Amino acid sequence: MTTATAVFVNEPGQLDEVLSCYKPHCRYLKSLSVDVFGDRIVGTGTFAIPEPCYIDDTGHLNAVEVGICYNQLLYQTMATMVRHRTGPVLADWTMPEFLRRYLPDVLIAASRNVFRRAIDSRAFTGEFVIERAARYRPGPDASERIALETRYRFWDEFGGACDGEIRVVIVDTGSAP
Template sequence: MSTSLSSPAEIAEDVLAAVLEPYTYKGCRYLINAVAQASANTVVAEGNFAITESAYIRSTGHFNAVELVLCFNQLAYSAFAPAIGDGVIPAFHGWGLEDYYKHQLSSMFIRTSSSRFKRPIDATKFSARLECRNFEIVQRTVRYLRVPCAIEFWDAQGGSAYGEFELAALNIPGCQ
């Protein structure tokens, strides 16, 4: 994954706080800050994370597969929020931020996922780059937006991990 952000915008803390409230509520907000940019068919973001204490297990001493999925979710939810709020993605035309907050948990699903760990990552301080491209409306029994994503994680010591996800967004208002 080699995409860099050409004109990223910082995701405001009030947006992060609202999007990540379900994680904060359970004591597992790991995303510290993020920048993002979006077009009609692409969302790209970079974020900084810290896991001082795992929300589900005693410390393993390294970033693990469960935390990879949680961090992917947090960066993806956060990156899509300003794009939807600004009306950038046609499939979400008709939704504002409040609609997104209302639907983010009940309407967003991971359809497939895979991950690879190249070198252990220090969970106390690491970063990630997310790229979601080539959105597609799928007309089946249930209509949804297919969102292919890739994410890479790294730390200052050369730790490295990578994941691929396919998301499904249900109840989308646009592109009827």
Template sequence: MEYEHDQALLDQVLRVYKPHTRYLNSTAVTAKGDPQDEGGMVRLRGAFDIPESCYIDETGHFNAVEFNLCFNQMYYFIVAKSVKEGLLRAFGDWSMEDFWKRQLPDMFIVDFRSTFRRHMHGRHFWGELDIVKAQQRDGGNGRMILLNTQCRYGEAEKAACHGEVRLALKSPAAGPVPSP
């Protein structure tokens, strides 16, 4: 299933960022099964523009800080789109109101790895984020959703850098983790 760019949702998702740091401009989401099932995946492909660094003089290249900021913007959007469209069973009991309440305080990066293979100027480029695994667990103080993701960025067809990020989200539902 493919979902075209959703500007209204993107604007709402990025409202938590300062206007000069809203780098993600357009999105397309593709769902191939559910990441709770073997081989299931949800992918976001986005276009980015970073006119100038928000924190340092011009370095001349895309760096780890920008990698992380762009990842976060893709991540927030793909979760919001997944909730809105019902793309992951793990979000089956989430409403959009749950997403907005949890966007900043209840979504955590628990493992972050990035690799840079070649120079990328990083002013106008593409990024992709794949949710490749989703699990629901009891987090000790309530249900958690764990997501394994892979991402990559490039200016040409081939990616210049990539990463793997594991995330934990507090679930709004109480009670035991549902059976698959």
């Protein structure tokens, strides 16, 4: 196993700031640490969902909540990268830029999700990994974009598990065409 070149532990004030866009009962991410392995970034978080925000309690993590948890891992990991000026493609952003862009400009372009065994939504762990990041232009007159190839997994202490791969595109990088 490769040793991380940098480790950033839970930053509660930043977590509160980044998750403030969520209604209070939908702030599922409770803590996050980020490990940097060169251009590969790994965010690991703890979660708790006392009750679903939109449906009667199913007793397990469902696809809608996985999407919310994934986004919270993504946003908090990106915020940590920006704050500490580390990792691929976001090191030149400032926190005000990130806070202005993360909701309107960070889009899920493609996803694949696999549910292997039901996860107890009251207490579980998640991992978010940026495998690759690249700047690109979708056409000669188009503005620059950033593509993040990511994967995630969630698990609980009872063997519950799900995982997936998600392509994220940042459509406004602040660069002119």
